[in-house]
Amino acid sequence: MSGSGSDAVAxxxxxxxxxxxxxxxxxxNSYFQRAATNLxxxxxxxxxxxxxxxxxxxxxxxxxxxxxxxxxxGPNTFVAVQNILEAVRRKYESQGLASQLPDxxxxxxxxxxxxxxxxxxxxxxxxxxxAAGVPGSFHGRLFPDASLHFVHSSxxxxxxxxxxxxxVDPNSPAFNKGRVHYTxxxxxxxxxxxxxxxxxxxxxxSARGEEIASGGIMVLVMPGIANGIPYSRIPSGVMFDLLGFxxxxxxxxxxxxxxQVDSFNLPVYAPSPDEMTALVESNGCFSIQRMDLAAPQxxxxxxxxxxxxxxxxxAGMEGIISKHFGSEIIDDLFDRFLGKTKEYxxxxxxxxxxxxxxxxxxxxx
Amino acid sequence: MSGSGSDAVAxxxxxxxxxxxxxxxxxxNSYFQRAATNLxxxxxxxxxxxxxxxxxxxxxxxxxxxxxxxxxxGPNTFVAVQNILEAVRRKYESQGLASQLPDxxxxxxxxxxxxxxxxxxxxxxxxxxxAAGVPGSFHGRLFPDASLHFVHSSxxxxxxxxxxxxxVDPNSPAFNKGRVHYTxxxxxxxxxxxxxxxxxxxxxxSARGEEIASGGIMVLVMPGIANGIPYSRIPSGVMFDLLGFxxxxxxxxxxxxxxQVDSFNLPVYAPSPDEMTALVESNGCFSIQRMDLAAPQxxxxxxxxxxxxxxxxxAGMEGIISKHFGSEIIDDLFDRFLGKTKEYxxxxxxxxxxxxxxxxxxxxx
Numbered sequence: 001m002s003g004s005g006s007d008a009v010a011x012x013x014x015x016x017x018x019x020x021x022x023x024x025x026x027x028x029n030s031y032f033q034r035a036a037t038n039l040x041x042x043x044x045x046x047x048x049x050x051x052x053x054x055x056x057x058x059x060x061x062x063x064x065x066x067x068x069x070x071x072x073x074g075p076n077t078f079v080a081v082q083n084i085l086e087a088v089r090r091k092y093e094s095q096g097l098a099s100q101l102p103d104x105x106x107x108x109x110x111x112x113x114x115x116x117x118x119x120x121x122x123x124x125x126x127x128x129x130x131a132a133g134v135p136g137s138f139h140g141r142l143f144p145d146a147s148l149h150f151v152h153s154s155x156x157x158x159x160x161x162x163x164x165x166x167x168v169d170p171n172s173p174a175f176n177k178g179r180v181h182y183t184x185x186x187x188x189x190x191x192x193x194x195x196x197x198x199x200x201x202x203x204x205x206s207a208r209g210e211e212i213a214s215g216g217i218m219v220l221v222m223p224g225i226a227n228g229i230p231y232s233r234i235p236s237g238v239m240f241d242l243l244g245f246x247x248x249x250x251x252x253x254x255x256x257x258x259x260q261v262d263s264f265n266l267p268v269y270a271p272s273p274d275e276m277t278a279l280v281e282s283n284g285c286f287s288i289q290r291m292d293l294a295a296p297q298x299x300x301x302x303x304x305x306x307x308x309x310x311x312x313x314x315a316g317m318e319g320i321i322s323k324h325f326g327s328e329i330i331d332d333l334f335d336r337f338l339g340k341t342k343e344y345x346x347x348x349x350x351x352x353x354x355x356x357x358x359x360x361x362x363x364x365x
Numbered sequence: 366m367s368g369s370g371s372d373a374v375a376x377x378x379x380x381x382x383x384x385x386x387x388x389x390x391x392x393x394n395s396y397f398q399r400a401a402t403n404l405x406x407x408x409x410x411x412x413x414x415x416x417x418x419x420x421x422x423x424x425x426x427x428x429x430x431x432x433x434x435x436x437x438x439g440p441n442t443f444v445a446v447q448n449i450l451e452a453v454r455r456k457y458e459s460q461g462l463a464s465q466l467p468d469x470x471x472x473x474x475x476x477x478x479x480x481x482x483x484x485x486x487x488x489x490x491x492x493x494x495x496a497a498g499v500p501g502s503f504h505g506r507l508f509p510d511a512s513l514h515f516v517h518s519s520x521x522x523x524x525x526x527x528x529x530x531x532x533v534d535p536n537s538p539a540f541n542k543g544r545v546h547y548t549x550x551x552x553x554x555x556x557x558x559x560x561x562x563x564x565x566x567x568x569x570x571s572a573r574g575e576e577i578a579s580g581g582i583m584v585l586v587m588p589g590i591a592n593g594i595p596y597s598r599i600p601s602g603v604m605f606d607l608l609g610f611x612x613x614x615x616x617x618x619x620x621x622x623x624x625q626v627d628s629f630n631l632p633v634y635a636p637s638p639d640e641m642t643a644l645v646e647s648n649g650c651f652s653i654q655r656m657d658l659a660a661p662q663x664x665x666x667x668x669x670x671x672x673x674x675x676x677x678x679x680a681g682m683e684g685i686i687s688k689h690f691g692s693e694i695i696d697d698l699f700d701r702f703l704g705k706t707k708e709y710x711x712x713x714x715x716x717x718x719x720x721x722x723x724x725x726x727x728x729x730x
Binding site for chain 2: 102
């Protein structure tokens with residue numbers, strides 16, 4: 001075996017969320033993800049109460065290990081792992097095994113470029129677990145064999161390990177001219193994205209299959225899409241279209257070039273439940289406890305919705321956009337984006353009515 | 366149980382080594398520690414070959430866990446854990462258990478204020494282990510019960526968890542006027558240091574006793590001192606005296622105040638082998654495999670020795686000195702210190718001939 005650095009599929013680049021604690025930080029602007037965490041909580045409680053067989057681990061188990069993959073810098077990750085830990089503790093109690101409750105160790109994972117210093121400084125001081133940070137790509141191995149009992153990942157698995165090359169090849173039918181994503185794009189473009197996601201999920205599931213002990217649970221929460229629904233009808237799709245429109249406006253005004261827009265593609269993907277089911281079954285290590293879509297919230301407030309979307313997108317995407325276009329365009333770009341959210345508020349609001357959050361709960365066979 | 370944040374003895378302050386990769390960084394100026402690592406290597410190889418009974422862990426063992434306590438930012442920690450890992454691997458092979466070789470997981474520990482981002486970015490890409498960072502004070506619990514198989518700590522345990530209060534109390538007989546350490550100080554001062562070190566080692570050994578699996582090994586390398594030898598005759602003692610002299614010179618010139626010097630004390634301690642033996646026996650969890658002193662190097666070059674000492678002291682102590690006196694005095698102070706090393710080169714050189722590195726090898730009963 002070897003560590004995460006060598007086994008991993010080559011991750012061309014990684015883009016940390018905005019660090020620190022400022023106005024545009026991920027820390028202050030991750031409430032969509034927080035909403036996802038709250039929604040997933042009930043599902044997590046249910047699967048632990050119903051499906052987690054703690055007797056299968058004890059009494060040899062000295063530590064119950066929980067991993068959060070793509071944890072960013074908090075605070076959502078702390079809320080999520082605390083929920084999991086409490087549900088596991090209740091399960092031990094309900095099974096009359098309170099006296100055998102093991103120590104908990106939580107392994108916080110994200111890319112090497114994540115701001116682990118901020119994460120560590122903000123760890124809850126009264127946490128009832130031993131904390132560790134694990135740097136590296138979850139597209140490769142991160143943990144020893146069969147060493148994990150519960151794996152959680154929220155809004156991380158939609159990041160592809162890389163941008164498919166053909167998207168930026170002017171001679172390819174998948175050349176993604178004038179767009180920044182496969183939203184509203186020809187099928188060649190979305191097929192290139194799908195192929196990459198399929199490869200990434202194969203390596204992800206294979207790595208987790210080795211790391212999760214038999215009987216262990218994995219909960220994946222990420223942007224999802226109903227079968228047959230175009231990506232342009234879910235919230236992130238609308239946002240990516242509006243981001244592309246804003247960039248093309250800037251290109252038309254000569255602030256950036258069209259070639260820069262053509263060569264920029266957001267490496268994020270949202271699968272359907274059927275697609276994820278097929279990928280999990282193809283891997284073969286996990287049984288599916290749950291695979292469905294939920295809407296993260298009913299309707300955003302018209303008055304604040306556009307602003308919230310802008311802050312959300314900026315916190316998550318400023319790094320990757322700055323790297324490609326330069327940081328000097330950022331304020332202008334997101335001002336334009338905010339204007340677009342007003343212009344397209346009907347489309348944005350109806351997208352938020354769509355079920356757009358995929359919850360996959362898997363159990364290691 | 367609870368995590369490191371709550372169980373830990375109150376650590377008043379922590380002072381990270383100079384981060385990054387610049388001229389005065391710990392990363393570039395930790396060759397004394399590197400020399401210690403090289404010297405300890407033979408001892409580590411020997412204890413693993415002779416005393417580590419890997420059959421005691423296998424075949425239930427899925428991961429062999431190595432912790433480095435006070436790892437700083439590298440590269441010494443990477444060299445040390447690689448040495449340990451290779452020696453363990455050889456042991457599995459020599460016992461005919463190569464096919465049962467478990468995964469290795471290395472847990473890199475240091476205070477929360479350590480620059481883990483730099484540590485993670487410099488992890489060897491071809492490392493044959495899974496890496497994790499564990500933030501928190503080793504004066505409290507850091508890991509689950511019985512989850513470690515080999516613990517290493519080099520040049521970290523000499524840091525006290527806090528400065529004893531009486532050292533800065535003008536009404537106490539332990540008031541440490543005009544000095545920055547117990548080197549060359551009255552017995553009341555050194556007794557206050559000894560009392561604090563005794564408390565710190567009690568909590569340290571108690572925590573490690575719970576965390577290390579039966580049969581596991583702990584190697585502690587730190588500044589040490591022969592019984593009956595005054596601290597002023599070992600290298601760090603000479604350096605602390607010269608640092609105190611330099612500060613007092615600056616106080617006499619009015620650059621800083623004498624009160625500032627009086628209220629500043631370096632929270633570092635060097636025990637004798639007999640003292641450490643008594644502390645380990647009082648704890649009761651460990652058998653002593655080895656407890657002795659070695660000289661880290663035969664003799665430093667006159668021409669470079671003072672400069673090397675200055676860089677070494679600056680890399681390790683700039684943080685704590687800046688916090689107390691302000692960063693504006695640092696360049697001046699270390700220029701003066703360099704001058705003192707020339708003035709006192711005989712004393713410094715003879716100190717380097719003393720056995721001044723304590724190697725303690727303990728085995729969990």
